[in-house]
Amino acid sequence: MSRIMVNELKKYINEKVVIQGFVHRIRRLKSISFIILRDRTGFVQCVADNNSFDISDLKLESVVEVNGEVKTGENVFNNFEVLIEKINIINSVKCELPIELNKEDLDINLETMLNNRVLSLRHQKINAIFKIQNIIVRSFREFLSKEGFTEIFTPKLVSEGAEGGTEVFKLKYFEKEAYLAQSPQFYKQMMVGAGFERVFEVAHVYRAEEHNTSRHLNEYVSMDFEMGFIEDEKDIMKMEEELLKIILKNVKNEGKSCLDVLKVNIPIIDKPIPTMKFNEAIELLKREYNKNDLEGDLDPEAEKLLGRYVKEKLDSDFLFLTHYPRKKRPMYTMPCGEEETHSFDLLFRGVEITTGGQRIHDYDNLIKNIVYKGLSPENYESYTEVFKYGMPKHGGLAIGLERITAQLLDLENIREATLITRDRTRLTP
Amino acid sequence: MSRIMVNELKKYINEKVVIQGFVHRIRRLKSISFIILRDRTGFVQCVADNNSFDISDLKLESVVEVNGEVKTGENVFNNFEVLIEKINIINSVKCELPIELNKEDLDINLETMLNNRVLSLRHQKINAIFKIQNIIVRSFREFLSKEGFTEIFTPKLVSEGAEGGTEVFKLKYFEKEAYLAQSPQFYKQMMVGAGFERVFEVAHVYRAEEHNTSRHLNEYVSMDFEMGFIEDEKDIMKMEEELLKIILKNVKNEGKSCLDVLKVNIPIIDKPIPTMKFNEAIELLKREYNKNDLEGDLDPEAEKLLGRYVKEKLDSDFLFLTHYPRKKRPMYTMPCGEEETHSFDLLFRGVEITTGGQRIHDYDNLIKNIVYKGLSPENYESYTEVFKYGMPKHGGLAIGLERITAQLLDLENIREATLITRDRTRLTP
Known part of the structure; x- marks a missing residue:
């Protein structure tokens, strides 16, 4: 039988x-x-x-x-x-169980939960998180495939840091020095230019960041897409809005039993996501919340206040912040005038879950912008070269899988939305 | 408009x-x-x-x-x-094109093709390879999802080498030493024990192998699954057979226009895949092909001859080789008697595309086998510990995505089935 x-x-x-x-x-x-x-x-x-x-x-x-x-x-x-x-x-179990699994709630702290990960994952309320995460990933891929995107697998061993930042893991690659990719940014742009036009990737990325916060991981899953033949960043935002609608709808329908276990309500997007210029957001924070300590960028508190504001005033869980300052955006970002860019963040319940925007497609402008950012064009040659051979106007975005899962399920710490955590101190299990 | x-x-x-x-x-x-x-x-x-x-x-x-x-x-x-x-x-294109893209065939050597990857990918015959690869990956995920598997994302930064081998990339992880995962082996087994029972992962794995052959990459995409509550390795082989049937069917139907461009015929599996014991294969190679130089393992020539043999005698593109010697299999492999194991390889047209088998589920036996393989159990504690807490009988396999793509499309070199190659010398683009 x-x-x-x-x-x-x-x-x-x-x-x-x-x-x-x-x-x-x-x-x-x-x-x-x-x-x-x-x-x-x-x-x-x-x-x-x-x-x-x-x-x-x-x-x-x-x-x-x-x-x-x-x-x-x-x-x-x-x-x-x-x-x-x-x-x-x-x-048969060979020894005492370190945690109790058959209560309605797994009443242990985060450290104990992560130290005993295989056991804690057996708990219905933990297990359900990853069933929901599965629906998110699958919906991401299905939606984009239907929209004509090709899935790509790009190298995580790279010779150039994407953002020119220092927070990269280095390793010896035979006789050479390599880095772990901070994002598939260069490669997904290259694949647009390689004629796929629309590409997506769901894969690990690596950040050697020293800080250990409740919303950062040193290895996380980035859901990226990039699309060519756009007009500007608004095409990317529109695509993300449709994508999120599908993700939320699928989670709500297919994840019902898990959501019941987790006692979570999933929002729906039934009207256009509100947008606000970055500068307007800074002004609003000063005016409404007397928040005057921001120096050209938002901090977690600012994001939280903006999340609260759009929820109260516009009944929206989402907010597109647009026109980020050129100083704050990486060198491949399409400028918009002298000070701003064609880029955006998406806040979901007061936490940034997406960064995206239009990219520079013209070779000469790209070189100029690399210099403007204080970087050396010769360090980026294997990337910039492809812009000589006909690159369409393009843009894209990245959504952190653990971040969106945690926000959607109202989890306090991003580690709860990660099967096996890699953070500042954790390299096992 | x-x-x-x-x-x-x-x-x-x-x-x-x-x-x-x-x-x-x-x-x-x-x-x-x-x-x-x-x-x-x-x-x-x-x-x-x-x-x-x-x-x-x-x-x-x-x-x-x-x-x-x-x-x-x-x-x-x-x-x-x-x-x-x-x-x-x-x-506009800014300079001379290094390769000609508008001929029926892209008449360049592999080096030139990979050095000008973004351009060579624009060629219809190159592009088509990755459209087919997309169908393979999607079919893998869809089939397993339907069979009750959960998709997992497990860390590629690990503290223990999966196979006890030396061919790993090392890196500094803050104060610690980390390795790049050679496979998701430990973690996929752990996730079976974590109550998901059936899991799959499609992700990069890393091999610091020094040799530079036409069928090896240092970074490649591994399609893994692992399933609990099996009887033995035959359950895994049966699952793979069904999986391959679907993959081939989908490639044939959905990939038709690409296959026409590539001038490739896709085999179908319309009868059970033949199986042969490893020892019988060794004997057969001696008897039929006078191949006497094998020392307890197959070499590429041996695989090729076996592929030829099953094609001629049994009209099959596939062959399961079973009962691999215990000496040749990693420590987590379920032994079968003193000398053999409950493990298998799958040859496709004379090339190994899968390694799989049943794993040891009993803690004490696992420790014994680690010692038998000359390894130290204390190096594997974060893995072995979970076997104390109730691990079902389980097994699984891994299919190399580039390998199966190359074999299916009759490509000479695995690099042709890789968007961006990472091999012994290649770290750009």
Whole structure:
């Protein structure tokens, strides 16, 4: 007999089945015992006759196979249960469990959760986060594929830092020095120019940032797209708006059971996302919140206040901030006049989840802008060269997967939306 | 007016359109000129009246926008053409093109192709490779998602080498030493134990191998899956067979136009993939091909001969080799008796494209096998620890994306199936 998944058992009332999974809970009464078995699809109550089975050795979280008959019977999980005819321990737990997994909430601090990651992930409320994350990624790829984008895999071992920043991991690549890519920026632009026109990539990127905050990771998943033959950054913003609509819709529909477990409501986008110029935002923060300490950039508090403002005034969870100052944007960003750029950030509930914009497509202007940013064009030759051979007007954006997951599910720390965390101090498990 | 893609133009006969793309070819006659425009969907012939347009400055591969009217008219690409009313150069090519892109074949050597990657990718026959690769990846994900697998993203910065090998890239991770992951092996097993049961990942892996062959890359895309609650490695092989059927079917159907360009036939799997024990293969190679120089492992020539053998004798492009010797398999491989293992390779047309098998799920046996392989269990604690807490029987496999693409499309060198190559000497572009 082959294994039946727990969520299929309702079709087998009064039939014999084999189920397999983890021992979630054990309750011994005088004549019978209840064993709650958990597989990837759910929970089921199994009933053992104490005269027939000695389950005194059975440990929580052990892996078991149960042969039994499905019978109607109300319990907290289903309106059926499995009468055990045989129970076989596939792999027994070898020692005390470091954390308790069968309470409604996993009542442990973040350190303990991450140190015992394989166990904490078994908890329904943790597990659900990654089921939702799956829907986000899949929706990202599906939407863009339908819009004519080609998926690309670009190297993470690179010879040039994308942003000219210093926060890169270095390594020896045989006789050469290499860096871990901070973003697929150069390569996705090159792939637009390589004739794919529209490309996306979902892959790890690396930031050797020294700070250890609740919203930064040193290795994270970046969902990038880049598209050619645009007019300006507004085409990118429009594409992102449609993309987000689909993501939210799919999470809401397909993720319903997970959202119920997590007790989270997903917003919908039913009107255009409001936009605000960066300079207007600075003025607004001064005027409305007396926030005067910003020096040409937003800080997390400023983003939070703007998030609150658009929620209260415009009933929106999202806000596009546009026309970022040229000084604050990387060298490939298309300037807009002397001071501003054709670029934007997207705030979601007061946290930046996207940076994007139009890029420079003209070779001479690109070289000029590299110099303007105080960088040396000769360090970027394998990137800039392709601009000599016909590059369409183009732009794109990046969405941090863990960031958007954490914001959507109202998680306090981005590490909660990361299967295995890599931060300032954490290199295991 | 918004841009119409070339493959949509047939719907606009006798209508005005705007098209955008690259100048693929120019042919000047006495009174008219032909400009072949290429966008990501195809080619179209555009006709310019020489009295109205001076296109003497127009360069091949420049990016242009054409306003014109679609008229019926037979030519090598379509049964319509576009009469140019306005042509606007969006971005002109700045210098001589290093390679010729508008011949049927891109007649250059591999070095030149990779050195001019953005340009060579514009060629229809190169571009088509990656459209096919897209179908392979998408089919992999779609099939496994339907089979209840969860997509995972696991760290590529790790503290332990998966196979105990020395061919790893090392880097400084703040105060610690880290490695680039050679495979997601440990983490995908951990995620099975974390309750996802079935997981897959499509991501880069890194091998610091010194040799520079036509079938190795130092950074490549590994398509991995791992599944719990199996009986043995045959469950993995069965899953792979179904997976490959879908991949081949989708490539054949959805990739038809690309396959026509590449002049490639895709095999179908219409009967079970033959299997052969590793030891039997060694014997067969001696008997049939007088190949006696194998010391407990296959070499590329041996794989080739086996590929030829199954093609001739069994009319199969595929061959599962099973029961690999314990000595040749990593420490996590489930032993089968004293000498063999529950593991397999899949050969496709005489090249290994998959390694897989059942893994050890019992903690004590795992520790014993680590010692058997001459390794130190204390180096693997963050991995082995999870086996104390209830690990189901499990197994999985990895398919090299570039490898399967190259084999399927009959490419001579794996670099041709890689957007941007990272090999022994190549770190740019």
